[in-house]
Amino acid sequence: MSESKTVAIIGAGPVGLAAAAHVLERGMTPILLEAGPEPSHAVRQWQHVQLFSPWEYNVDKAAERLLSSIGWNSPDPHVYPTGAELLERYLDPLARKTVLKDVIRTSSRVTAVSRLGFDKAKTRGREKAPFEIRYQNGKGPETLRADAVIDASGTWSSPNPAGASGLSAIGEREAQTKISYAMPDVLGKDRARFAGKTVAVLGAGHSAVGTLTDLTTLAQQVPGTKVVWLLRGNDPAKAFGGGANDKLVARGELGAHFASLVASGKVKVEAEFQVGSISSTDEGLRVSTGSGCCGRRVIVDELIVATGFRPDLSFLSEIRLRLDPAIEAPVALAPLIDPNEHSCGTVRPHGARELVQDDPGFYLAGIKSYGRAPTFLMITGYEQVRSIAADIAGDREAAERVELELPETGVCTRGGVEGDDAASGCCGGPAPAAVNACCMTGADAKAIGKTGCGCS
Numbered sequence: 001m002s003e004s005k006t007v008a009i010i011g012a013g014p015v016g017l018a019a020a021a022h023v024l025e026r027g028m029t030p031i032l033l034e035a036g037p038e039p040s041h042a043v044r045q046w047q048h049v050q051l052f053s054p055w056e057y058n059v060d061k062a063a064e065r066l067l068s069s070i071g072w073n074s075p076d077p078h079v080y081p082t083g084a085e086l087l088e089r090y091l092d093p094l095a096r097k098t099v100l101k102d103v104i105r106t107s108s109r110v111t112a113v114s115r116l117g118f119d120k121a122k123t124r125g126r127e128k129a130p131f132e133i134r135y136q137n138g139k140g141p142e143t144l145r146a147d148a149v150i151d152a153s154g155t156w157s158s159p160n161p162a163g164a165s166g167l168s169a170i171g172e173r174e175a176q177t178k179i180s181y182a183m184p185d186v187l188g189k190d191r192a193r194f195a196g197k198t199v200a201v202l203g204a205g206h207s208a209v210g211t212l213t214d215l216t217t218l219a220q221q222v223p224g225t226k227v228v229w230l231l232r233g234n235d236p237a238k239a240f241g242g243g244a245n246d247k248l249v250a251r252g253e254l255g256a257h258f259a260s261l262v263a264s265g266k267v268k269v270e271a272e273f274q275v276g277s278i279s280s281t282d283e284g285l286r287v288s289t290g291s292g293c294c295g296r297r298v299i300v301d302e303l304i305v306a307t308g309f310r311p312d313l314s315f316l317s318e319i320r321l322r323l324d325p326a327i328e329a330p331v332a333l334a335p336l337i338d339p340n341e342h343s344c345g346t347v348r349p350h351g352a353r354e355l356v357q358d359d360p361g362f363y364l365a366g367i368k369s370y371g372r373a374p375t376f377l378m379i380t381g382y383e384q385v386r387s388i389a390a391d392i393a394g395d396r397e398a399a400e401r402v403e404l405e406l407p408e409t410g411v412c413t414r415g416g417v418e419g420d421d422a423a424s425g426c427c428g429g430p431a432p433a434a435v436n437a438c439c440m441t442g443a444d445a446k447a448i449g450k451t452g453c454g455c456s
């Protein structure tokens with residue numbers, strides 16, 4: 001039944017590549033459209049970063065089977081790779097040496113997805129119409145038809161702006177030459193830009209913590225380098241993570257090390273700093289709260305904005321999407337990952353049922369499926385696309401089945417929304433599949449009528 005199906009996959013990152021492997025295994029035809037000049041273009045931008053998940057959580061099973069067929073030398077499951085090693089040891093061989101090389105179209109940016117002959121408002125017969133995918137590949141506009149679409153295009157290219165209200169701060173666009181987003185390679189290729197400068201980092205997630213840590217190393221190597229941490233909240237400790245309680249050891253260590261850097265004064269902390277405006281002055285870049293005239297301000301040479309990412313939904317305007325209005329994730333998934341409720345990284349495994357949209361055959365997958373929530377893990381994405389490929393192939397039983405045991409990344413941020421239990425690593429592992437909770441403690445709390453992750 002599934003043999004003739006063509007599945008368009010948007011994005012050749014870790015999850016898009018895994019999706020293609022699962023689609024192939026099911027006897028269907030994948031076509032992978034990748035905007036960048038090479039597969040895994042987004043990972044290439046952060047290849048200097050040390051991953052906090054070891055190899056055992058970074059390799060998809062169907063991808064591994066494809067690689068085995070070409071005599072792949074699998075890495076030690078307990079070692080933590082860098083982004084560069086993830087590319088070199090896994091993603092590049094998968095994309096360039098297996099049969100996937102014949103189904104990837106690079107430099108192909110998807111610009112629109114629709115159902116052939118049906119605008120968004122037209123219903124009768126809609127579900128039978130193939131998808132029409134438009135993309136640009138430098139030669140001109142191209143069109144592709146497919147029976148199903150998996151959008152695994154990530155969020156890397158749409159970082160959140162500096163402005164505390166979700167909009168660009170006043171003057172942010174004009175000051176672009178002094179602003180970087182996400183995780184520049186401050187110790188490597190971008191070193192000259194930051195060495196000997198006063199650099200502010202805005203944000204309190206793992207990217208901000210990683211960049212601040214690297215900047216303190218740069219400050220040791222290059223005199224005159226000064227590091228300023230701008231955070232919107234009032235409690236720096238929330239960024240330190242679960243420390244020894246974190247089941248992802250490398251992530252726990254990063255947080256603990258960062259806490260010691262802050263305590264030693266190597267990072268100047270500006271808490272409750274809600275950026276309102278940015279302007280270039282003779283003294284340097286002026287980053288201010290409020291509109292600039294009367295708020296607090298810091299003067300720096302460079303600003304790094306590490307305030308997370310949001311999904312680019314612009315090319316999906318003709319697809320019937322059902323997304324949570326706050327998190328911009330599929331409605332069935334959003335309550336499990338809502339950062340207002342959970343700082344836990346654990347989410348129960350989920351798949352096609354949660355990810356399919358109101359246009360049957362269209363699925364969001366990978367980090368894009370998490371919308372604005374920051375806790376996505378590759379291994380979660382691999383389970384998503386295993387289930388989605390089964391669903392497209394008509395194998396409902398396999399689509400519903402849970403084949404993944406997620407690592408217990410359920411560590412609550414100390415002093416975070418989960419409350420006092422957090423200090424002892426409150427989450428207690430993943431919640432049972434039937435319970436809408438981020439972790440076991442949350443499930444227990446719900447069972448006795450409380451809300452949230454074990455909080456009162």
Ligand SMILES: Cc1cc2nc3c(=O)[nH]c(=O)nc-3n(C[C@H](O)[C@H](O)[C@H](O)COP(=O)(O)OP(=O)(O)OC[C@H]3O[C@@H](n4cnc5c(N)ncnc54)[C@H](O)[C@@H]3O)c2cc1C
Pocket residue numbers: 010011012013014015016033034035036039040041042043046049050051052053057108109110111152153154155156157183207315365366367368376377378379381
């Ligand atoms: C710095 C950093 C460190 C991380 N560390 C870890 C970790 O240790 N462990 C872990 O499990 N997860 C980690 N993650 C989270 C996550 O697993 C990764 O971001 C992962 O790369 C997500 O895979 P993806 O395939 O969903 O998206 P991406 O890797 O972002 O891939 C999406 C692809 O789609 C392409 N694309 C975008 N728009 C279009 C378009 N319109 N048309 C065609 N192609 C398009 C992009 O060029 C890109 O290649 C990390 C993320 C970051 C940013």
